[in-house]
Amino acid sequence: MATKAKPKSTTGIDGRPQWSGQVGFIISAIGSAVGLGNIWRFPGVAYENGGGAFLIPYLVALLTAGIPILFLDYAIGHRFRGSAPLALRRVKRWLETLGWFQVTICVVIAIYYAAILAWAISYFVFSFNQKWGDDTGGFMYGSYLHLADTPGFSFDFVAGVLIPLALVWIAVIVVMALGVAKGVEKANIVFMPTLAIAFLILVIRSVFLPGAKDGLNAFFTPDFSKLGDPDVWIAAYGQIFFSLSIAFGIMITYSSYRKHRANQTTPGLVVGFANSSFELLAGIGVFSIVGFMAHEQNVAVADLSGLKGVSLAFVTFPKVISQMPGSALFGALFFGSLFAAGFTSLTSILQVIMAGIQDKFKVSERNSALMVGVPLAVVSLLFFGTTTGLYVLDVMDNWANNIGIIISAIIMTICVLWVAGKYKELAFHLSSLSTFKVKWTWLVLVGIFSPLLLIYMFGQVMYNLIKSGYDPSSYTRAFEFKAGWLVFILMVAASIVMTFVRWKEDPDKFEAWPGFTGKEF
């Protein structure tokens, strides 16, 4: 008998959009976790914090906080089947505000993240003739960004940034409008294997460059004295935390699109280790290339600067790429990888916002893509298509990540597990649906250890911010207030306002599955 493929439904029995299957979910979750931070943050953080020895606290952080909080996100999203505001409301009515706070974190991150993608796609094009020339710093901050002399908010638009930024927004809105299965998942299925292959070629080529072994020595040589420094452990937990896309709504949203009968924890292990595997690969590639740069300049790796963040990707790397044999290909691979990694992460960030709007107002995926995407694109173009975009981006990034996400994680772990008392129910949910069971160890890690650690991290961040500001050598307190604290206050205000907006359909008419009486765990 002839057979043919049955067209897959893109919604589940409860009407929620749905992944095409377990593989689609895992690839999309990895696509969300693997982002710019894996490529430009991890290698520099590891290098600054003990090289090879950093890998010890990093692995401890992955197993004791990263994966346990990832499981918590999965459990909340899957059991209470909703976007962050809906799922958290179903945990306890007043927790809806936390859900909207996670949505506002995503709003802030989305508007600046798109700008970095616009730079990456511009540099992808520049790679073919090394348009950046010899003075890569002068090109990035001068010829390309036209960076203003002093931080502030200007409306002097830069066409070279504005055009690619508009294109990024058009592309991402189209993907989002196609929906979870046909848009987000398909984009991940195209971009993630492409990213893996392109980055692997880049890494393999880079380890054979002259000087690569000096770079790898610098990266992996363990400095065990650093293990006694609490800041190194905090850096490791911070890296894991920000890298895994946890505690700001993404994984709650993604797991709500899984079918009811779906394995929870084992795919989480795959996602967690895949993210770290990619980070390690990035570290090997980046430091091989850094070693090559030191070799070409006849200096030690330790004497180089700009090994992290924007300066690593857009100043240091172009300089190295120009010196490499096959520089056009190398540049295209690097900036193409950066774009692919960032694009899949951006779709996941936007999905959090869209899911919140879809659940609250019962609008379609296509309409919500326009309702969310167009206003965000306008704000993104206004703030980041200008000569002051980089300054605003830097400050907003610090407040959204180092304050917003940490606060969100502290409230989520304490309020969901202890105040709302859902610790047994969520552990039961994970274990009854998964092949990798969780018990008290998970509860201790996610309910006691992680919140205490996060509170310590938050205290340290706040102490430094209040004492000396974020970056006193670059920004005035007034600018940090406007781009940092004021934005944060607006995020909190918007979260409260959205909580009071009426739901189109009763969100509380819901029964969690599987049933839990309290005796099962």
Place this chain on the structure above:
Amino acid sequence: MDSGSIAFLVLALLVMWGGLFLATVYLTLRPEPTAWPPGAEDDLTEDELDWHPDE
């Protein structure tokens, strides 16, 4: 490369890539629990119901 850095390179590869490998193998061998709790029948969207006889 120094022996110390080689050791840490190998260790990191073993733990991270090994972890990914083991988690993937474990998921492949045991993709689902042997029994589901009662209720919550899903629709036909997931992998196992992708193909059906032509009518």
